[in-house]
Amino acid sequence: MHHVTLDQWSRGASALHRRDPRAKIAALIVFLVVLGTAHRDLGWLGSVLFLVLLAGIRTARLPVRAALARAGVVLPFTAMFAIVSWLAGDPERGIALVMKAYLSAMAVLLLVSTTPLPLLLRGMEMTGAPRFLLMVTQFLYRYLFVISEEAQHMSKAAAARCATVRGLAGNGARFRAAAGALAVLFARSYGRAEEIHRAMLARGFPGYFRPLSALRFTGVDVIFLMLSGLTLVFIRIIIERAA
């Protein structure tokens, strides 16, 4: 599924979209910890948490099937480990792996599809991640698709040049052509970075980035955070007590 889709989803206008990114990040962490630290009654816990996430997806007005499918990208990798676990005589662990990995991915997806990535990165400052690193990530995201497109063009060109050479010699030639393409892409990307820096200087860049807007934590965000956090914790406690 194309990343552009995720970008579109993140610019929606539901109640979840409007929440402060920090509240959503905190809620996600609570979710992941509640799920990740659980060892018993995973069937119950998993089912209830799934319903909670489903409710979140509906509230955010996201296409349910597409969202569930997208979270499924973790399944192939996880399924391999699950199968190994089952063959090694520990099927419960295998099922636990699949369930936890899938639900975790779904939760992260819910966060990312209700928060535009640059805003999410601003929110992550609260986790103590260095601002420098977050800005680098922001720029990475901005130019991810630009450079990927360039790479696609080059890869087609490189393949076309070596299409006729067969066998091992062909492999060697294609290998070198690919390395050449990467080197050119590297140099071009480096050049682009210098262009960007010049463009920044030309508009008065003082050496550091100034944010245009400040994040504001409203009362609704507080309520959201308390509600989701407490709900998740209670769900776990109740399930483990009841069983």
Add this chain to the structure above:
Amino acid sequence: MHIPDGFLSTPVWAAMDVAAAPAVGYVARKAQQGFDDAKVPLLGVMGAFVFAAQMINFPVGVGTSGHLVGGALLACTLGPAAASVVMCAILAIQALVFQDGGILALGPNVFNMAIAGVLAGYLPYHLWGRGSGRRAAIFAGGALSLMTSAILALAELLISGVRMPGPVLGVSLALFAVSALVEGAITVAVVIALERIQPSLMRAPGAGRSPAFAALALVAVLLAAGGVVFASTEPDGIERLAMQTGIASHARTLISTPLKDYQAAWLGSGWAAQAGAGLAGLGLVYGACLMIGRKR
């Protein structure tokens, strides 16, 4: 290998998150080099480059192809601290946008690939990048960066109790070894091509730093990675491996004897001791980071 959420046990991911945090803060400060945000566009764009580079296929056999992972290449061109920051950014985007790797698992993934992997990728170049062994050093860097991150990831999974019986572990290691060689080959091929078009992009290796410390750091990284893997394999797994596949008895004694004494003490004290031991091994790697950094 990007570890998803739900695989690692709490002590492991928590310990790794704690281990990764100061390392990330450190490389971020070093990469800034006191220029505040001036380096942001360069690191961001080169991160985008690595992503894009993964789309270019390198044929490595009949019908199979590999692609660049990039830690070692970044380290030889941007320097190890900047390379670490770029890898962190890449891992963050992979986890958030592509659901490749978990969020709580970001600590372990960052440590394995952005810190230890980049360091292992850089050290050979730092030590032997001048002179005739240059290309071999770059190849070794590529291979080691991948191997180190893979071994650390496997170790974390094993400590967490994820089932990986002997044959599976063996096959995984073999596959990683092949990928490591491919990474080495791609890295050196790209560097050769790069030197032809713009040689100034390569960083001068080991400028003015004591090779002794760097060599020590390299040994520490290898020991830590290898040591952690041996320390973490489950006793059951090894026994089963020996019995199921009929591994020659000399191999069995080689592997299980040191482990038997080792684990009796460790497993007895539960996960806390294991996590602590894991951290200690990784502290070696972290210490290597600091040693390299202080020399500048």
Add this chain to the structure above:
Amino acid sequence: MPPLILVNQLKFKYDDGTAALNGVDFRLDRAETVALLGENGSGKTTFALHLNGLLTGEGTVEVCGIPVNAKNAVTVRRKIGLVFQDSESQLFMPTVLEDVAFGPLNHGMSPAKAAERALMALEQVGMAGAAGKAPYHLSAGQKKRVAIAGILAMDPKILVLDEPTTFLDPPAQRALAQLLSSLPQAKLLITHDIPFARATCTRAVFFKEGMILQEGSIDEITMLQDWEFRPRRAE
């Protein structure tokens, strides 16, 4: 009133020794639109980069009476804005509004004022509706207009545009020509697009091998330098 741009015997050599500028003299007194024509590699872009101090060479460069050097760089860059050829490298912020507000913010405006100024500039170029969009999703013509807005937001006296019609389809070229005609600032246009130059510029200069060879009207220069694409008919 000091001249808007005054360049005297500007010389510049790249690191590898190639002489890019060999003594350029240029003067702009009024707010007019001037086309910078010439072969690729004749020094047009290098010249432009000297006007706002991104490159420094020998000779004098003054913008609105201010000598262009490291000390005055910030002030000069408020007077003269550069629109680069590749808008993708110019629009580096995550959203259009943040990008256009980049200049005003750097000049010390409060975030609220900067946002206001940015919206005004976006309205001027007809892109106010795109304020919240990511630059990646815009068309080439839209990106160019946002890039111009980013410069206009800084309220410069002079605009320099490097090959602005590259990547633009004819409708977008038309829209750009219209926009440029509506702007009161002085403009320098580096371009190979002669019809576009004719539509927007009052005079032209011709660069060759790092120097200005000729100045005059577009027609004079294209005729004397044979600088227009007209297929030669076989006799």
